[in-house]
Amino acid sequence: MSVDLAAAYDAVADIARGSRNLEESWKSLIDYGESLIPGKEWASLRELNIAKDVTQVKEQIKLIIKNEPIPSEVTCLYFGLFEAYL
Secondary structure, eight states: OOOOHHHHHHHHHHHHHTOSSHHHHHHHHHHHHHHHSOOTHHHHHHTSOHHHHHHHHHHHHHHHHHHSOOOTTOOOOOOOOOOOOO
């Protein structure tokens, strides 16, 4: 099975840009992933409480920045999360 990574990137960016709320975005991402690679695994991802996870990550980031302020010369932060499959 082959996935066009450029097209997937564009689709995910479109989902993010068109998002009205977190739950809608999550559902759209899961729907898109399932359309590319069908499988039973998607059902468990649909069950995740993504709002709780996002809240926890936000609080962790706030605490990190409070304890280690970002230098004034920093103009951008990038967070890249992925899981590699080889």
